[in-house]
Every structure is written in structure tokens, then in C-alpha cells.
Amino acid sequence: MDELPRRVLLQRVLQFAAALAIVPRVVGTARAADSCVDPTSESLRASLHYASVSPKADETCGGCGFFSRDGSKPACGSCQIMSGPVDEKGHCDSWAAKS
Numbered sequence: 681m682d683e684l685p686r687r688v689l690l691q692r693v694l695q696f697a698a699a700l701a702i703v704p705r706v707v708g709t710a711r712a713a714d715s716c717v718d719p720t721s722e723s724l725r726a727s728l729h730y731a732s733v734s735p736k737a738d739e740t741c742g743g744c745g746f747f748s749r750d751g752s753k754p755a756c757g758s759c760q761i762m763s764g765p766v767d768e769k770g771h772c773d774s775w776a777a778k779s
């Protein structure tokens with residue numbers, strides 16, 4: 681094997697390795713931006729048994745009085761109790777019907 685193809689091959693291997701290292705970060709960032717999770721409220725969510733998908737079809741965050749729409753994240757809303765984003769289809773122990 682002469683020098684030029686070896687360099688090209690090494691270059692391609694390095695480019696491929698760099699791409700493999702970058703892709704998970706980009707995907708992870710995109711998921712975090714799309715998710716309705718706020719890491720600062722994790723303990724509160726756990727104590728109120730928050731679920732991103734309600735086990736009760738007629739009691740979802742979207743129908744809760746503490747929920748308001750958040751235009752910045754289409755599938756999310758904002759919850760007064762959680763002080764942050766929640767999934768419109770979610771549920772927790774503090775659910776109260778909108779009046």
C-alpha cells in the first residue's frame with residue numbers, strides 16, 4: 681500500500697470516529713429540548729408520582745387546573761405545582777380538574 685491511500689484511509693477513519701462521537705450529543709440535545717422534563721423538579725415529580733403518560737385517561741395534565749399551555753414546546757405545558765414543563769398527557773397525585 682502506498683502512502684497516499686493510507687493517509688486517505690486514516691483520514692476517513694478519523695472522520696468516521698469523530699462523527700460517531702458527535703451524533704449521540706446532537707441527538708441527546710434534541711431529545712432534551714423536546715422533552716417535558718425539568719431535572720430540577722425530579723424529586724417533586726417523584727414524590728407526587730408524576731407520570732408522563734397518565735394511567736387515568738380522564739385525568740391528564742391537559743385537563744388539570746394547574747396546567748397552562750407553553751408555546752415553546754408543542755407537546756408540553758407548564759405546571760404551577762412542578763414549576764416547570766410537564767407532558768400534556770401526564771398526571772400526578774395533585775391532579776385537580778380545571779374549573
Ligand code: SF4
Pocket residue numbers: 730740741742744745746747758759760761762766770771772773774775776
Ligand atoms: S398538578 Fe400534576 S396533574 Fe396537574 S398539571 Fe401539574 S403535574 Fe399535571
